[in-house]
Amino acid sequence: MAENTFDAFQKARREEGALDLKVGDETIPLILRFHDVRKAAKNWQTYSSDAPFRVPVPSQEDLRSVRQLPIEVDPPQHKEYRAIVEPFFRRPTDPAYIAKIEALIDQHLDEAIARDSLDVANEFALPLQSKSLTLLLGVPIDHADLFISWGNDVLRVDPASASEELCDAYIEKQLDNAAENPGDDMFSALNAAQYQGRHLTREEKIGFANLVFAGGRDTIINFVTHTLAYLAQNRDAFERLRDEPDLVTSATEEFVRVFSPLTFLGRVCPHGAEIHGHKIAPNDRAGLCWLSANMDETVFKEPEQVKLDRRPNPHVAFGSGTHNCLGAPQARLIMRTLLTKLPQRVSELRILDSVASFEDWKVYRRQNGYKRLDMVFKGH
Template identity: 30%
Template structure:
């Protein structure tokens, strides 16, 4: 029997159907009851749910490690339970290794680099909207495949396979373990994806092209050429982020704007407001709900005795709705500023693709508002992700709108 904890023990499981039914309310109850608490679910872990606790832990990498370890089982270190995927670099590395790989990504994810990607983002967004604009109806869950296609095009992978890449990584995190979809993803789609990436890396080693995979393979890590395994890890991380988080943000935003046509009208009449509004959508609809860390040494945190090897969940989405940090935290305020949200994480592991995600979200939301200004979501047909412990959002968003003209050439 483990030694009793001296901090609140709560009946909480962010993977449970009850939590997924309403993550916002679930975290609100936890935040009010015990912002630092222990749960016995999944072998036991700490949950940090208010802004101050999440902020402090996210910036203390010496105590709250992102690296893989045997604690909590095998697999992706930043999920509880751990997901059965290969190492993600650099998010599963601590200093100093993290810095060596992060500096490879920084030049290609900077604001200047993302500005060069803008024409591609606009082209693919136009193409996706064109596929449905003349019909007057669509499922927005398909239209928001833009992030997946942009990511694959950027990397130099076959964009025709975007649905399978998306399903592979999305299902591992958003479908319930043991479900047919989750099992198929783990046993069939993930191995298929691994094969596609491995073949692409070998091909770029032999014949580099003007794509991101070729760029990664041309880099070195502290003076040593990057390995195929490290390049694979970075490619898979980029795909994982590209197919999941931005789509999650946009899906929640489009549903919200259908429910609040006054805000949609405000954005239509004042397009310059969209950039600031995207920050508020990130705060209110955190695409990545929570990520995990591992305690490296016995310590006391906010009065709670944590032990080496303890797993800790940092609830970004809960921190983003903490009324102690944000005035009118439950309201979506398009003009909110400053907006120190945690949607991209904090500290050294702050999302490297933040600028890419912002650019895609802004273009996609903007085109939908401009080209389908009167869209209405069929609330009865909405389907949320079965599992919203890591990514929140909708997997089916049926909508109707006044048909409009195509704007781009067929691809």
């Protein structure tokens, strides 16, 4: 990959610090500099998440009917909501769980090596993400077949997407099943949970589950696919991971920094705000641009270079402050395991063909992943 392809916001970040994104009738100034993004992420009084459907951009009124939890609430309510699901998101630190993810990755590498070639986006990253998600949710692994059948664009910003309805129907059914036969899955935990001394409403339970599917799918798939493409295109990096396996932790952070699978998210400004001369009227939105912050040259030396041993690496790819990503331990475990096993098992990675996917707004364009990535995994 050529240098500088990662930094779609360089000019606007250096010259202005903000960039107006036009989305339908809305103008949403994106906050671009690292310290500004970190400050805004902490300042929920000015940059609020307490806005159903309006944290994602474009907003999702037409896509779902429930508030996503815990992301679409502010402190102090946020803390009690978040605590309900936190134990599930900590599962990736449990040795038995880690062993299951290792086995999954071995199984997918076995298959990749056995085949002449495979589409890494749909035949590697998607099933790996789906099966890993069943472990996190505590549901049978064969439910992954259903998640896979929803395709690679579930919960994208397409209101006509049938996948959205299928996902909702799955969540409803799981909540009903869990009410009849409680287990140690996330749906049973949501049925049993208390918030401010009462049980959760049906809408709240669906709002929690909906976010797990929405937040944990494309992000992981694009992270895995982009990283594998990079390693195929940069043989030195691949060899270095083989020679220096201790780099796996810092390499994982560096890949998530440069690929920043979530480019930005929205905040509502109830009282209005101003960022580097860009005015936000009361109740309009601003965007926290994680990708641009991660390319800020005042914080990251040669930010467009992938440095597998970059330290410190205070990136905000998983957000910052209150709403920092609950799924980060899962994403990190998957990537660290993959980066450990890949050089042990595979001698050469080669791209045969690819179709990139882009975020294409008028004011910026970035490759966020691949629709298709045909690759060869040559075993040792």
